[in-house]
Amino acid sequence: MRTSNMLICAALIAAVAVHAEQVSNNSNNAGYGSGYGSYGASTFNSTSIGSKGGGLEKQTNGAYKYVDDSPNLKQQTSHYFLSRWYDLIDIVDFSFGAGPGFLINAHATKFVQVGFGYSDAYRIGFRGRSAGVWREKRLEAGVSILYYQKVKRERITGWVEDFRADKMDLDTATVYANNNDRAYSGIGATIHALILVDVNIRPMQAADFILGWFGVDILDDDTCKPRRNKDL
Numbered sequence: 001m002r003t004s005n006m007l008i009c010a011a012l013i014a015a016v017a018v019h020a021e022q023v024s025n026n027s028n029n030a031g032y033g034s035g036y037g038s039y040g041a042s043t044f045n046s047t048s049i050g051s052k053g054g055g056l057e058k059q060t061n062g063a064y065k066y067v068d069d070s071p072n073l074k075q076q077t078s079h080y081f082l083s084r085w086y087d088l089i090d091i092v093d094f095s096f097g098a099g100p101g102f103l104i105n106a107h108a109t110k111f112v113q114v115g116f117g118y119s120d121a122y123r124i125g126f127r128g129r130s131a132g133v134w135r136e137k138r139l140e141a142g143v144s145i146l147y148y149q150k151v152k153r154e155r156i157t158g159w160v161e162d163f164r165a166d167k168m169d170l171d172t173a174t175v176y177a178n179n180n181d182r183a184y185s186g187i188g189a190t191i192h193a194l195i196l197v198d199v200n201i202r203p204m205q206a207a208d209f210i211l212g213w214f215g216v217d218i219l220d221d222d223t224c225k226p227r228r229n230k231d232l
Contacts (some may be wrong), residue, residue: 081223086129087209090221093188093200095125103192104137110184116141118193122156132158151181 025144089193103117125131140149182188188200207220 008136022101071178084209084212084220087197087205087212089126090128090205091202091209093125093127093198093202095123095127095196095198097123097125097136097196098123098194099135099192100194101192103140103190103196105140107182107189110147110182110186111144113147114143115147116192119198121192123196123198125198130158132156133194134158149181159196164222 078179099119099121101117101119101121103115103119105113105115106111107115117138117140119136122133122135125135135154135156137152138149141148142148181202182200183202185203186200187203188198190196190198192198205218208217208221211218212222
């Protein structure tokens with residue numbers, strides 16, 4: 001009799017333990033619903049996993065925000081036509097003036113040129129994208145590539161190459177002197193007998209101007225850059 005009572009007590013204790021374990025498991029799995037088809041839409045949300053309190057943009061402080069800084073159509077159009085204007089005035093250096101001296105030069109490239117003389121003249125005109133008034137002294141003589149020249153310029157008044165500043169870029173000796181004073185492919189002439197006229201046409205700049213209408217910038221001086229490639 002005593003043995004039977006002990007077996008009944010042991011069975012009751014085991015049943016209670018199994019029931020307690022089932023209750024514990026059910027409480028741990030409360031968010032999963034019944035079966036595997038409904039994984040807790042109420043448990044997994046944007047505040048508990050992934051981004052925190054406000055989302056990815058706040059966490060990154062906007063680091064991944066896309067900003068379109070490209071110019072609009074109106075700006076692109078104005079830049080395009082301004083670059084064509086700059087390319088056009090790059091083609092010809094032209095000036096006239098007066099002063100003491102006598103100088104003649106004629107050239108069709110650096111390899112086919114002849115000239116001699118001295119000039120000290122006040123000039124007005126264009127030098128590429130520069131325009132203004134300046135004084136220029138020149139001493140030169142030679143044939144073809146055996147040509148000597150010395151140039152000194154002094155600004156009187158004018159504008160830097162973009163026409164807006166108050167100081168003219170005179171293209172001084174470090175840029176334009178000697179071989180760079182006239183382009184290697186340049187075609188033109190200088191005549192000074194008290195009255196001076198100077199013309200220099202740059203074929204490479206003419207090609208750059210024509211191709212620029214088709215989006216080809218062979219001299220890399222577009223996008224409204226105020227300066228040209230001076231030695232071409």
